[in-house]
Amino acid sequence: MFDKILVVCVGNICRSPTAEHMLRARLPHKHVRSAGLATEKSGLAGNGIDAQAKSIAAQHGLMIEDHVATQISNDLVKWADLVLVMEQGHREQLARMYPEARGKTLLLGNWLGAKHEAKDIPDPYRKSDEAFIFVYELLEAAVDSWVNKLN
Numbered sequence: 001m002f003d004k005i006l007v008v009c010v011g012n013i014c015r016s017p018t019a020e021h022m023l024r025a026r027l028p029h030k031h032v033r034s035a036g037l038a039t040e041k042s043g044l045a046g047n048g049i050d051a052q053a054k055s056i057a058a059q060h061g062l063m064i065e066d067h068v069a070t071q072i073s074n075d076l077v078k079w080a081d082l083v084l085v086m087e088q089g090h091r092e093q094l095a096r097m098y099p100e101a102r103g104k105t106l107l108l109g110n111w112l113g114a115k116h117e118a119k120d121i122p123d124p125y126r127k128s129d130e131a132f133i134f135v136y137e138l139l140e141a142a143v144d145s146w147v148n149k150l151n
Contacts, residue, residue, distance in 0.1 A: 002150055004031045006080035007108065008090060011044040012036030012069040014053040014125050014132075015086050015139060019108055021057070021064050022143040027150060033079075037093055039071040050125065056132045060140075077101045084108040084146070087120040109138065111145040 005023060009016040016034035023032045039045045048054075049067045057064050070076075077083065077098045083105040085091050095102040112119035121138045124131040 002030070002082040004079055004081045005033075005150075006076055006083045007032065007034040007085075008037060008072060008083060008094065009034075009086045010036055010038050010090070010123060011042050011125065012039045012071075013044055013047055013050045013067075015121060015123065015135065017049045017064060017067040017069075018053055018057055018062070018136065019084070019139050019143055021062055021067075022139060023146070025062065026143060026147045030150065033070075033076065034067075035070045035072040035076050037072055037090060037097075039069050044069045045071055052129060052132045053124070053136075056129065056136050060136060072097070074098065080104065082106070086123070088118070108142045108146070110142075111149075112138065112142055 007016040007019045012035055020032050020034035047069045049064050054064055081104065083101055085094060085105060086108055091105050091107065094105055107118040109119035109121050121135060121142060124135040
């Protein structure tokens with residue numbers, strides 16, 4: 001049912017490309033892409049993955065070489081069967097930008113909290129390696145929970 005998955009964060013250089021590549025590795029039969037809500041506004045469009053995010057991913061055996069930061073678009077939203085965002089605020093912003101996406105947009109951390117409460121995954125951009133490791137581990141747990149639901 002959910003064959004086309006779009007993963008969204010703000011700049012599309014840390015969280016969403018990492019989650020995209022995790023999902024691709026674990027769900028090779030699905031089509032997974034990523035985008036950012038403010039990639040163009042922040043001047044990050046066309047950039048590769050953040051160096052810290054790339055390094056932490058590589059330390060965990062996840063190689064991300066081919067990423068290009070992409071701005072969210074109507075075409076991407078229409079393409080996706082499921083849109084996974086990092087924070088509740090992203091879900092609200094996406095719904096304002098693309099009201100038709102509301103019903104197919106969920107938090108990547110949907111099953112991470114206690115008693116099945118959704119959990120935001122914070123932005124590690126321009127923070128310490130420890131912050132990136134913490135976020136990587138959250139992303140991995142969140143992706144694993146989605147893989148269990150989507151298989």
